Amino acid sequence: MFARITSRALGAFTAAVFAFSVGATGAAHAAAPAPAAGEWVTAWATAAQSIPDLADPPPLYRTPDVAGRTVRQIVYPTISGRGVRIRVSNAYGRAPLTLTDVVLAQSAGGAQTRPGTAVRVTFAGKAFVTLKPGAQLDSDPISVALTAGQPYAISLAAGPRQTVTAWHRVANQVNYVSTQGDHAADETPGAYTRKFTESAWVSALDVRAPNASAIAAIGDSITDGLRSSLNRNRRWTDALSRRLDEAGATQTAVLNLGISGNRLLSDSPCYGEALERRFERDALGQSGVRAAILLIGINDINFAAMPPRAGLDCDFPHTTVTARDLIDGYRRLIELAHRSSVRIYGATLTPASLPGPREAVRTAVNGWIRTSGAFDGVIDFDAALRDSGHPDQLQRRFDSGDHIHPNDDGYTAMAAAVPLDWVTAPTHR
Template identity: 40%
Template sequence: MVGEGVWVDALHRVRGGRGVVAGLVAAAAVLGLAVALLPFGSTGASGAEDGSSPAPCGPAWVAAWRTSPQAGQPFDLGGRTLRMLVRPQATGSELRIRVSNRFGTRPLRIDSASAAEAGSGAALVPGTARPVLFSGAPTVVVPPGEELASDPLVFVAQRGTPLAISLYLPEEPDRVAVHPVALQTSYVSAPGDVADSADPGPFGRTVSSWFVLTGVDVLAPRAENAVVLVGDSLTDGVGSDPDRDDRWSDALAGRLTGGLVMPVLNAGISANQLLGGGTGEAPAARYTADVASVPGAADVVLHIGTNDLAAGRDAGEIVSGLVDYADRVRADGRRVFLTTITPSTAGAHGAPFAVVQREAVNRWIRTEGPAHADGVFDFAAAVADPADPARLAPAFDAGDGLHLSAAGYRALAAAVDPARLTGSPCLAGGDAARVLVSAPR
């Protein structure tokens, strides 16, 4: 297979092409390669959402970026343009965005949207902004309780290269879908529609949240599986530095190389609880949005429970919740991995009752967890202080006895065995792809 970087370069040179197959064929021509188109085959986790059956290693829509929203109050967004920066985890020749009004009680109107390569701050790379349409129109009204995907847009998105997604909201949302702890600076403009403007000047207000935007998918040249990380603030990355991509999801993405490359999708919500009652919907309540509806999602890593302990839940309740969630994932034809709960000395998280129950949960995960999941990763052992396993090692403590430093999040990622994940075998050669590229004879 031709390397991803070579494909990206060629796709940029034929950017005006229509559709991924046309783009790939044109790219092959630029590279002087022979192209053979094969018939469609059976589908798998990366199959098309419309029920069609692309070849296992053919072009496929893949979730390149996701975030889990919660209900938020109005934030002076009406009549302004949001410019949100996201980092895709997959490369493709087309993209589509997902916008949410999941928690709204009245329709959410978006009058214009654009996608561009992010420049410095709120600036766009000149000449890269493209309008995003919905059913062929620049305006869309998202009904209460729903999430919509845009039309596909011919746009070369590259794995790891930041995108700027801009949305103009003419009216203030009543209950906006928001991910408050983005750990990524985004921007809100002065009043006006400047979605397609590369000028950062109008974007005088910075925010550390993602509003309305919940996903970016790309049409990849070959099917890729994705791994979804479900959890609380420890998956959200609290304790790491903003704008540095130091969450454990980022560190894990850096470890997945070669045939093990998978988009790593972060479905953490700070203060979330496995059994409900915390901030945001419990993992079971958001399973469809986080996992089941996500194109390419094949694996789930569940790292949660510390807030349940702080809320007074006992080990039996937490274990039952872990089993229920794992059973649901596996019944859905996906793989699930459980993780031990990391130690804490912070407030109720470190109270004697919580410590005893944490030890009981972790003992169950280590001994009985493998019978209920496809694997277990011992996060607690990875970051505990060897001299006192009930607390975080000083180098891994962000300073509050609960959250991790960037080094701590790297330690979590290092505790994941990439060989246990499904991987994306198409990227290592795999089966015959729908578009086969070979050197001319």
């Protein structure tokens, strides 16, 4: 069963944003505006999550000092295009986000950029931008070409009192923070003395690609790529993007909107807003999305059994869910997707070595996903990864070692289970 779909152009952003200019310095040049005609498609994206607001957080939730410094983040677009815009976000921010300089350049590895490729990014013609808490904003279009699969550095000089109050915690990518000062246009890496494996402030990179579209993969740590190889792009979404390229479907972007620890129905102090509440912004709000792949529910099943912890309890609330609770949540997301003319594919929950009662919920949910006909199609990740002799367990060759998350080969097997003719079906206009 397939829903007819229409490609979606992202509407003009309406959140209140206060922007003003400061002098532009450094080696980056101001790019000429990209032509206004043509369609924008998100080529790379990530999902934001709040950071626990604690005076003395545990090490995993301690943020780098960014006040008056420059953050350099490495991103890999999944389609090519000429004409670029960068979406900065203060989602879940507890204070205004002030950026004094933003530069896009080709990465030369690590924190180094390729000489002569730096382009200054502006917002309503200004280099300086302040976003209120909860706001997000697309940059002005810039007329440069981006190549799929190649790394790009986005460098953001922060205001003198700026802090990080929201991020994407499991970026699986090494990013960088500089010493004091605006180092956004630096080509050499010397000022970037601090490494971190989270990402902040940049939520999407759009390209002008009139015949392209995007697939939004949204879910929990298994979509996020937890325990895949650092800095090697070995998540299942990366493997799917490579499969598409090899099949000649170079105009289909794959966006990873997973959050490790995320749940369908419950918010978490550490693991993000419930997926059913973030779905419209994180998946349907991307430019040019025509399909979504949904893999979520294993944490809803598991977290009720996690012992409460003193201090920071990331698993709170310890809500018990039934298969019916999850199915009702899926139905709500299906309705939202179809209301936006986006196809939505249901992915079966992968083996997690659960005890009997929780495994029974997982099995019932997977049975409904496979047989209900409610989704526009089913991607059977469970069948791709399970041990045939012990179907509640991952195959040993796909197990990263924790019996829940796949290794790199397991993520590749997941990508191989996605029917390419579904996700690349022509868009009806």
